[in-house]
Amino acid sequence: MPIKSAFTTSIDHVSILDAEARFDEKLGAGLIPDADLVKLYEHMCICRQLDEVAFKLQRSGRMGTFPQNMGQEATSMGAAYALEKTDWLVPCYRENAGLIWRGMPMEMILLHWMGDERGNAIPRELHCMPLAIPIGTQMLHATGLAWAAKYRGEKRLACTFFGDGATSEGDFHEAMNFAANLDIPVIFFCQNNFWAISVPGKIQCSAPTIAQRAVAYGMDTIQCDGNDIFAVVHCVRQAAKLAREKGRPFFIEAVTYRLGDHTTADDARRYREQAEVDSWKARDPIIRIRKFLTAKKLWDDAKEAALAERAEREVAAAVERAEGIAAPNRTDFFNHMYATIPPDLALQRDTAQTHGIGQDPSQIEGAVIELPAKSAH
Amino acid sequence: MANLTLVQAINLALIQEMERDDRVLILGEDVGPNGGVFRVTEGLHKRFGSKRVVDTPLAESGIIGTSIGLAIAGLRPIPEIQFEGFLGPAYDQICSHAARMRTRTRGAMTIPLTVRVPVGGGIHAPELHSDSPESIYIHQPGLKVVMPSSPYDAKGLLISAIRDPDPVMFFEPKRIYRAFREEVPEDEYTLPLGKARVVCEGDAMTVVSWGSSVVQCMQAIERSGRSIELIDLRTLYPFDMDAVEASVKKTGRCVIVHEAPKTCGFGAEIAARIMERCFLYLESPVQRVAGFDTIMPYYKLELDYMPDADRIARAIEETAAY
Numbered sequence A: 001m002p003i004k005s006a007f008t009t010s011i012d013h014v015s016i017l018d019a020e021a022r023f024d025e026k027l028g029a030g031l032i033p034d035a036d037l038v039k040l041y042e043h044m045c046i047c048r049q050l051d052e053v054a055f056k057l058q059r060s061g062r063m064g065t066f067p068q069n070m071g072q073e074a075t076s077m078g079a080a081y082a083l084e085k086t087d088w089l090v091p092c093y094r095e096n097a098g099l100i101w102r103g104m105p106m107e108m109i110l111l112h113w114m115g116d117e118r119g120n121a122i123p124r125e126l127h128c129m130p131l132a133i134p135i136g137t138q139m140l141h142a143t144g145l146a147w148a149a150k151y152r153g154e155k156r157l158a159c160t161f162f163g164d165g166a167t168s169e170g171d172f173h174e175a176m177n178f179a180a181n182l183d184i185p186v187i188f189f190c191q192n193n194f195w196a197i198s199v200p201g202k203i204q205c206s207a208p209t210i211a212q213r214a215v216a217y218g219m220d221t222i223q224c225d226g227n228d229i230f231a232v233v234h235c236v237r238q239a240a241k242l243a244r245e246k247g248r249p250f251f252i253e254a255v256t257y258r259l260g261d262h263t264t265a266d267d268a269r270r271y272r273e274q275a276e277v278d279s280w281k282a283r284d285p286i287i288r289i290r291k292f293l294t295a296k297k298l299w300d301d302a303k304e305a306a307l308a309e310r311a312e313r314e315v316a317a318a319v320e321r322a323e324g325i326a327a328p329n330r331t332d333f334f335n336h337m338y339a340t341i342p343p344d345l346a347l348q349r350d351t352a353q354t355h356g357i358g359q360d361p362s363q364i365e366g367a368v369i370e371l372p373a374k375s376a377h
Numbered sequence B: 001m002a003n004l005t006l007v008q009a010i011n012l013a014l015i016q017e018m019e020r021d022d023r024v025l026i027l028g029e030d031v032g033p034n035g036g037v038f039r040v041t042e043g044l045h046k047r048f049g050s051k052r053v054v055d056t057p058l059a060e061s062g063i064i065g066t067s068i069g070l071a072i073a074g075l076r077p078i079p080e081i082q083f084e085g086f087l088g089p090a091y092d093q094i095c096s097h098a099a100r101m102r103t104r105t106r107g108a109m110t111i112p113l114t115v116r117v118p119v120g121g122g123i124h125a126p127e128l129h130s131d132s133p134e135s136i137y138i139h140q141p142g143l144k145v146v147m148p149s150s151p152y153d154a155k156g157l158l159i160s161a162i163r164d165p166d167p168v169m170f171f172e173p174k175r176i177y178r179a180f181r182e183e184v185p186e187d188e189y190t191l192p193l194g195k196a197r198v199v200c201e202g203d204a205m206t207v208v209s210w211g212s213s214v215v216q217c218m219q220a221i222e223r224s225g226r227s228i229e230l231i232d233l234r235t236l237y238p239f240d241m242d243a244v245e246a247s248v249k250k251t252g253r254c255v256i257v258h259e260a261p262k263t264c265g266f267g268a269e270i271a272a273r274i275m276e277r278c279f280l281y282l283e284s285p286v287q288r289v290a291g292f293d294t295i296m297p298y299y300k301l302e303l304d305y306m307p308d309a310d311r312i313a314r315a316i317e318e319t320a321a322y
């Protein structure tokens, strides 16, 4: 018997507005109306400003570790733009642009990274999940959220974001398998930025594309230029259509790059070449849209100056709001543990600051005990 | 002797064990050219190459699961889990396999692996980067659990852990990774697993602790001006109950301090053992100063969660006044 091919496939790569700002009219015409593109551009610039200010806040000790979004703004923002407001956004931690586009107040994002849990009080109507710190876990939640929509007969999707590193975790594969085999309308949006902290993409996936992982699960997939807002919108629309009409999941691999360190706790110079970073700076999604808008006479230096001033003002105001919020109560972390606080935990809360043992003060005569004064050093 | 931080002491132990024994290898996320996110494996990749210091895919179950295979085949893997909060995916491999393999094979297979994990709070880290999960692993039969509180101990205990024929969870309190230095012999030495250290002697009260809380205890004790004996358990399984017993029989009072949540924390076990062994010697109830039964808060409130010298000092006064 001759050996036959059991399976062949190919994966498309979509690019509409390339790094030289060449535009593919066939795919791109009418995809994003001019007025929207201007708004998206402005939004991206404001998020970039937030990113830079957050970095400085961390360096000056006013904020904790922060993951910069620089260079990756087009991915989550393009998705948030292309989706319905009722679709779930299930982020990782490098999706400020998309979350803020959806309506997340900037100060909440700042507050989160300032180590304040009140930054997580996401208004329900935003349909956003909180940032996911354990890598590779949130795709399963997205799958569950989308499953619930299907269960209820709603045409609602979930779109989940994650990095190339996350595609190595077992949970990622379980989410892909559930979604594909149970026909769940979830969009898996991989932001392949080539690095998982210091570990290069080759160690996460030795196939030429990450999109191939979807093929193994029988899921439709496409690769796009993640620094091209048009390509992202095009692919998310296509994914959303399939998900809404057929209840099928879709995998998007957006090829992008993080221009900053992994987080402010990292020093990327230890493991990657400056030339590589520079080559990606030239492919910055922001520069690209600006070139395009300028060529179309939709943008000019005066508008750019006004935007820079506005970005500075809006971000400064957000920082002021975040820093202006009174410090949390010292026992705030007892709240929200349970719908009703159990009596033992309530006792721990009530005695937390007055008793060394946080236990029943009635045991001890004289209740609160005076401490010896602190020594000089 | 060199004056080293805890990170440097661990780094030195790893280098010496890798030089001594070519079965030893390191694997994990970012442990290679980057030298680990805390720089604990700094310089090792350069020195030993990518065959022995291996950057793996981002997959904790994979890191531990393959380490189990490596260990069964006679190697001595030292997997690193980047932060304790990410032990979750590895839990299944650690508890369902590493801990049970010797029993399951009637002793035919052993898992000599040392899982290095930074633990604990106090460094302003994001969510899931500040927990104290030691009780979970102490509770799993088949594992050994170590948590040093000083550079000297860290080096000697790590070398023992690596040479131990059974799986060891080696928890490194990240708050004191670089908080102070200590004289550490350059030559290799081991400290036995299961032996506590008497940090300072006293006869009015015993304080038992481990990890970075030991440093808080030292401050509280200094402040109290009382004659207090401080015991650092160093190894949490097996643990040195004899040392605790001898001390409590001498002092009659005991305060146990740990960062992990109070309920089912390891302090509960120590307190119960004291009841079993020293009940008639006690002059006051055994007290615990612990983290609360809440999720470790984000960093704005982490110091309100963690037992600090103030809370420990208060417990000491309460116990003394009883």
Ligand SMILES: Cc1ncc(C[n+]2csc(CCOP(=O)(O)OP(=O)(O)O)c2C)c(N)n1
Binding pocket: A094, A133, A134, A135, A136, A162, A163, A164, A165, A166, A167, A191, A193, A195, A196, A197, A262, B029, B058, B060, B082, B086, B089
């Ligand atoms: C389960 C788990 N393991 C390890 C970490 C530590 N860690 C944080 S981010 C990161 C790399 C993530 O890489 P990738 O998924 O590619 O996302 P990127 O940050 O590049 O966008 C690692 C290892 C974590 N947060 N969660």
